[in-house]
Amino acid sequence: MKPINVGLLGVGTVGGGTFAVLKRNQEEITRRAGRGIVIRMIADRDIEKARKIAGSDVIVTGDANEVVTNPDIEIVIELIGGYTVAKELMLKAIENGKHVITANKALLASHGTEIFAAAQKKGVMVAFEAAVAGGIPIIKALREGLTANRIEWIAGIINGTSNFILSEMRDKGLTFDTVLKQAQKLGYAEADPTFDIEGIDAAHKLTIMAAIAFGIPMQFDKVYTEGITKLTREDIRYAEELGYRIKLLGITKRTPKGIELRVHPTLIPARRLIANVEGVMNAIVVKGDAVGATLYYGAGAGAEPTASSVVADLVDVTRMHTADPRHRVPHLAFQPDLLSNTPILPMEEVETSYYLRLRVIDKPGALADITRVLADLGISIDAMVQKEPSEGEDQVDIIMLTHVAMEKNVNAAIARIKKLPLLTGKVTRIRLEQLSSK
Amino acid sequence: MKPINVGLLGVGTVGGGTFAVLKRNQEEITRRAGRGIVIRMIADRDIEKARKIAGSDVIVTGDANEVVTNPDIEIVIELIGGYTVAKELMLKAIENGKHVITANKALLASHGTEIFAAAQKKGVMVAFEAAVAGGIPIIKALREGLTANRIEWIAGIINGTSNFILSEMRDKGLTFDTVLKQAQKLGYAEADPTFDIEGIDAAHKLTIMAAIAFGIPMQFDKVYTEGITKLTREDIRYAEELGYRIKLLGITKRTPKGIELRVHPTLIPARRLIANVEGVMNAIVVKGDAVGATLYYGAGAGAEPTASSVVADLVDVTRMHTADPRHRVPHLAFQPDLLSNTPILPMEEVETSYYLRLRVIDKPGALADITRVLADLGISIDAMVQKEPSEGEDQVDIIMLTHVAMEKNVNAAIARIKKLPLLTGKVTRIRLEQLSSK
Secondary structure, three states: OOOEEEEEOOOOOOHEEEEEHHHHHHHHHHHHHHOOOEEEEEEEOOOOHHHHOOOOOOOEEHHHHHHOOOOOEEEEEOOOOHHEEEEEEEEHHHHOOEEEOOHHHHHHHHHHHHHHHHHHOOOOOOOOHHHHHOOOOOOHHHHHHHOOOHHHEEEEEHHHHHHHHEEEEHHOOHHHHHHHHHHHHOOOOOOOOOHHHHHHHHHHHHHHHHHHHOOOOOOHHHHHOOOOOOOOOOOHHHHHOEEEEEEEEEEEEEOOEEEEEEEEEEEEEEEOHHHHHHEEEEEEEEOOOOOOOEEEEOOOOHHHHHHHHHHHHHHHHOOOOOOOOHHHOOOOOOOOOOOOOOOEEEEHHHHHEEEEEEEEEEEHHHHHHHHHHHHOOOOOOOOOOOOOOOOOOEEEEEEEEEEEEEEHHHHHHHHHHHHHOEEEEEEEEEEEOOOOOO | OOOOOEEOOOOOOHHHHHHHHHHOOHHHHHHHHHHOOOEEEEOOOOHHHHHHHHHHOEEEEEOOHHHHOOOOOOOEEEEOOOHHHHHHHHHHHHHHOOOEEOOOHHHHHHHHHHHHHHHHHHHHOOEHHHOOOOOOOHHHHHHHHHOOOOOEEEEEEEEEEHHHHHHHHHHHHHOOOOOOOHOOOOOOOOOOOOOHHOOHHHHHHHHHHHHHHHHHOOOOOHOOOOOOOOOOOHHHHHHHOOOOOEEEEEEEEEEOEEEEEEEEEEEEEOHHHHOOOOOOOEEEEEEEEEEEEEEEEEEOOHHHHHHHHHHHHHHHHHHHHHHHHHHHOOOOOOHHHOOOOEEOOOOOHHHHEEEEEEEEOOOHHHHHHOOOOOOHHOEEEEEEOOOOOOOOOOOEEEEEEEEEEEEHHHHHHHHHHHOOOOEOOOOOOEOOOOEEEE
16 A cells, blocks of 8 residues: 655654654554555755755645645644644645644644534544653543543643752752753753743643543633742652652542642642652543543653654554544544533632641741631641741741642631731642542 | 444453443443443353343343354453353354454463454454553553554563562561462452462463564463562562562563563662552553653553453444454554564573572672672672671671673573582572663
8 A cells, every 4th residue: 555645844853753753663653554654745944954854755845835735645744833823724734634633732722622623524633642741642541541431530740841840859959940940951941931830831731631531622721720930949848748749730620510620739649659750751640430540651742752642643543544534533532512511610619638838926826826717717737747946036837738628718718817917928828639549 | 323232241340340331431431432332232151140230121141152143243342261262252253243352361362363363354353452451551552652663662560469469578578478368368369379470460461562562473472471479578678778679570672682571570670660559550661762661550450440441442443343444453553464573582592680699608708609600601790788697697698789691691600609619598589670761
């Protein structure tokens, strides 16, 4: 059978990796897919660079439109990133009857519903394994591997940059700013690191996972997102003393009142496998009602790990493209006419446990005042540590872990506690999840 | 669309779980599969029990032949286990044009090649996610998620019973015999635990994973298999002191001389994620050339975790059964006409590191004698600990970790060391793997 023809939009890091992997493992990939998979055409603004990567038997153009409209191209890989141009090109490719493979999490989280509808209408596939957690086949696990299950929750370390920063802060006792600079030097963080450290990138990926886990539309605008910039060495150390690690988690959970969708620093028991995922690595725990907790771990970024997912999608599309569209794996795991309208729970309504650090003047009564406020709001304390004041200081840190409480009650408690006469400085609040497999 | 009709052979633990999961999650499973999946017919020797589980709207029979020949049944789930009867029924189901789903690792590892050939000929699917690592979708990860990669090696904790025993031995300092009895009481080990503790069950699963990772036929008879019955508390403790954990691993690795296929207790660095997989849980590390190391973790046995995989296969077959057979995922991941004849490396030729424990008479010269033997055979030492003799004892334990050496050289060294005058008792040898993601 003749090879399937692929057009590649963008030969940056992932594009270059895709080209390299396809070429190096050509023989095995062909044995798996049943036919060859060949990149025939590349579009990139930097034609020189593209030509260098592609060699002489690939058509190189500066105009991506030529690729998405070329009748010989059967699959288009979109690795341009961003919203406007990428979206236009994807829709044009779909309109021209091409299957599309993308790593563009931002675009899918914001406009996925529209893109999948267009693909559905044309009977083509949009594959996006590379959009979440780099090389980890988590989309496949959720859409196909765990189809027996009612998914209860997902919790994932899905941003390598922030996991690297938190790992280094804990391991070496460094400040956030110091490690961020180091991460930028190592190429783990971008010059403008906002997307990574403020949790936005994680929120994109979480949006996609929630959609396919629960059969809901993409709702990026409803994700509660809090980054890691305010975490201190002290909180990381206190958490450790209490048997916890702090990780930036993307969490989505089914509750009777709605679906939780949140990204924030989280204390998790140090003994959990996911608490021991260090550096730039990613890991996702998926809890299903039948299977229990399963975990998927691997490189969440980088040229070849991400290319691993792009090429897996190429093989999938090659294997599946002759199948009746109604019998393919649905884009969002569930049949599109049956998407659920379960509401997303506002953050105020979320129930979880909390780590609270309060800096108080070391005088009798401080603790009594605080615990009274908590009791009044129905928040009960699971563990408490009061630190000895340092030599010559009259302030001490009190650290509390609460039982499960509602976010709005904790917010109210913090507001009241801040006004207490013996309180000084701000109240640090970090959410805490047991991630129990029960 | 009308539901797809399923026949179930055997309603033991997994069969009952499959029935329960399909029923409980019917609505979501239908939304995923695009049509209903209904068990219409059950065969079990215990008709009474089967009827109790199935209710009144399912046909119950004592004769499995009625199921595999029934023209209304489209998919047969084989959960009888064993070789002869299960194989006959599977082949008969295939002959009758039915897709087959099985959890029968022993049968596939021994006769998979024949069964897949029959299915290939008839254009039907044989799905077997439940055969390896219970609820973990590892078959899907290998056959579909990592298709971009040249798989370099796989190392897995794929037998929950032995992992439970090793975890308890380490955690509580108990002997193998004590924990085995406890495992039997808890239902984690069978009355005759041979398959689990001697590594045979792990060897079955490893055979299947190696086949789909490397595109080779099933070669169960070539797996080197060594169980955990000879492990002592002392070795577990010494390993711990050196920064290692002992796990029963199934390892398959591509080398220039052939494919390694081996199950044995293995020291692995305690910091590795897989070293922290405790109790009856399973985990598999897969190293691909593009993606690097990925890890898959979850429940490796039990009614509902295994049913999770059986039902995922049901959804897969339902989604895929109208597709052109040549475009489905190949049974063994690679197109069957292109299976590789790479040889399996004999254990003697395997190269790995070793933990050696030698009990010597505490006199000058013992260590010199031993190190000379090792040096003569080209085995170099990475770390060594000599224990102080206990009060009143004249024997001491010497523990050595070697660099990578060839198994036959280590065998020869051990044979020579045993004959040294200052040696007493036997030499304990446990293999050691770094499982580095590099």
